[in-house]
Amino acid sequence: xxxxxxxxxxxxxxxxxxxxxxxxxxxxxxxxxxxxxxxxxxxxxxxxxxxxxxxxxxxxxxxxxxxxxxxxxxxxxx
Amino acid sequence: xxxxxxxxxxxxxxxxxxxxxxxxxxxxxxxxxxxxxxxxxxxxxxxxxxxxxxxxxxxxxxxxxxxxxxxxxxxxxxxxxxxxxxxxxxxxxxxxxxxxxxxxxxxxxxxxxxxxxxxxxxxxxxxxxxxxxxxxxxxxxxxxxxxxxxxxxxxxxxxxxxxxxxxxxxxxxxxxxxxxxxxxxxxxxxxxxxxxxxxxxxxxxxxxxxxxxxxxxxxxxxxxxxxxxxxxxxxxxxxxxxxxxxxxxxxxxxxxxxxxxxxxxxxxxxxxxxxxxxxxxxxxxxxxxxxxxxxxxxxx
Numbered sequence: 192x193x194x195x196x197x198x199x200x201x202x203x204x205x206x207x208x209x210x211x212x213x214x215x216x217x218x219x220x221x222x223x224x225x226x227x228x229x230x231x232x233x234x235x236x237x238x239x240x241x242x243x244x245x246x247x248x249x250x251x252x253x254x255x256x257x258x259x260x261x262x263x264x265x266x267x268x269x
Numbered sequence: 270x271x272x273x274x275x276x277x278x279x280x281x282x283x284x285x286x287x288x289x290x291x292x293x294x295x296x297x298x299x300x301x302x303x304x305x306x307x308x309x310x311x312x313x314x315x316x317x318x319x320x321x322x323x324x325x326x327x328x329x330x331x332x333x334x335x336x337x338x339x340x341x342x343x344x345x346x347x348x349x350x351x352x353x354x355x356x357x358x359x360x361x362x363x364x365x366x367x368x369x370x371x372x373x374x375x376x377x378x379x380x381x382x383x384x385x386x387x388x389x390x391x392x393x394x395x396x397x398x399x400x401x402x403x404x405x406x407x408x409x410x411x412x413x414x415x416x417x418x419x420x421x422x423x424x425x426x427x428x429x430x431x432x433x434x435x436x437x438x439x440x441x442x443x444x445x446x447x448x449x450x451x452x453x454x455x456x457x458x459x460x461x462x463x464x465x466x467x468x469x470x471x472x473x474x475x476x477x478x479x480x481x482x483x484x485x486x487x488x489x490x491x492x493x494x495x496x497x498x499x500x501x502x503x504x505x506x507x508x509x510x511x512x513x514x515x516x517x518x519x520x521x522x523x524x525x526x527x528x529x530x531x532x533x534x535x536x537x538x539x540x541x542x543x544x545x546x547x548x549x550x551x552x553x554x555x556x557x558x559x560x561x562x563x564x565x566x567x568x569x
Contacts, residue, residue: 204403205308205325227406227432243407243477244394255392259345 194267196221197249201237203227206258207246213260217269221248271297272288273562274350274360274370277506279547281538282376283331284555286561290338292563297368298340299360301347304328305378306503306539307548309402311424318548324402328547341552351510353531356569357542361509371569372562375521375536376528377556381505384416388481389499396478397497401425403510405498410434413479413496416469418442423451429498430458437492438463439483441501454521460507472497503538516542527558533569535562 196214198221205252212223224232226245240247240254248255250266263269273289275282278300289296297505297550302308310324335342349363349487361367371493381399383389389397398404401415405428413433415426418440438445438455443466445452467485472478480493505519514522514530520542527535537558538551540558 197551201403201406203323203325203406205304205328206403208325208329227409233407237477241476242394243396244398244404245407261345 193220194251196251197224197231198222199224199226199240199247199249200239201225201227204245210246210248210258210263213258213263214246217267219267270357271295271368271370273297273372273374273559274299274358274368274564275374275376276300276351276360277305277376277538277540278303278342278344279337279378279538280331281305281378281540281555281558282292282374282550283335284372285376285537285553285559286335286340287561288556290335290340290557294563296340296354297343297370298335299348299362301342301345303332303344305551307331309400310548311402311428313548315547339415346492347540348375348509351375351534352512353419353533358531358533370431370536372533372565374527374555374558374562375507375513375534375540376538376551376558377506377509377540378551379505379539381499382502382504383471384469384499384501385536386469386471387565388474388478392472392474392478392497395476396474397472397499398496399499401428401498401500404496405432406430408433408496409497412493413498414439414494415435415467415490415498415500416502417500417502418445418447418465419500419502420447420451420508421502422498423455424501426455426461427451427458429496430455433496434460435514436461437494439467439469439481440465441468441548442476469497503539503546507540510534519544526561527554527559533562535565 308328
């Protein structure tokens with residue numbers, strides 16, 4: 192069963208680009224929220240993560256901030 | 270034992286890696302991140318060959334160039350110690366391991382200097398940030414402050430002009446530094462207020478930043494802002510290299526062949542005392558350091 196994954200990011204942030212590329216490379220489907228153009232999405236990101244840095248990734252309720260390949264692999268079971 | 274371990278993968282480290290790969294040296298690159306400060310830069314208009322490129326784009330090009338050679342690369346790994354005993358140089362890292370090499374290039378760059386003001390730690394990533402490129406778009410239509418008065422502060426202000434409602438620039442010096450061309454853009458934008466001779470004394474907020482206190486001419490005022498970008502300069506990532514000679518700023522001393530005081534250990538880019546911190550200079554220094562390491566290997 193694939194996990195439900197949601198990524199909060201902006202178009203300019205280098206780690207966001209890398210995170211999304213990593214998910215694509217590993218064939219992980221994810222919902223993408225651009226918090227720079229989506230105020231509701233931004234509010235939701237602040238609510239779930241308690242902070243404002245991007246990227247934020249929500250893996251079935253487990254919230255990770257930033258892009259750490261090893262941490263992601265462990266959470267996604269890769 | 271590796272021929273060469275490169276610490277850092279910014280413009281200097283990546284360029285050194287490209288040169289080392291082409292010399293077919295047995296090579297390892299260790300780095301916390303890829304692209305270094307270049308990846309966090311805004312618009313770049315002074316890297317020869319590119320009349321205009323953004324920092325993340327240029328960093329991606331550097332990375333692509335390095336990866337073309339299939340280099341052994343340890344990401345998210347930072348050096349914590351560097352020592353030489355006999356012919357072996359040992360690089361210890363935060364992952365608990367140690368790598369041995371005949372030569373090492375330190376290209377670990379610089380990191381943002383902190384304000385050391387109350388509220389800074391509490392509100393980090395809660396409205397206070399050190400990276401306008403990454404977090405800037407979150408402050409669309411909001412009032413923000415850029416703290417600093419040099420090129421990186423101007424760069425952050427120029428990025429925020431396009432995004433924020435209003436930008437306060439809080440500069441501790443009597444007037445703005447940086448390149449005149451950037452200064453003019455900031456001053457002509459119409460959405461920037463520059464406060465010179467001003468010091469941020471605290472960051473205020475509830476869950477997120479909502480204001481800051483600024484002291485100027487002996488008087489303290491509160492300015493309401495939702496975002497604070499700290500751009501007050503950089504400090505070298507050189508603490509782990511305890512045995513290397515450094516200048517008063519903690520920058521590693523190198524000669525014109527990028528040699529440090531320890532044979533076999535070279536350094537390049539912003540972590541060194543080479544004057545002027547520029548992407549193109551760091552890249553050039555990286556290539557020089559690699560050629561010096563290659564020469565050292567052939568002579569030893």
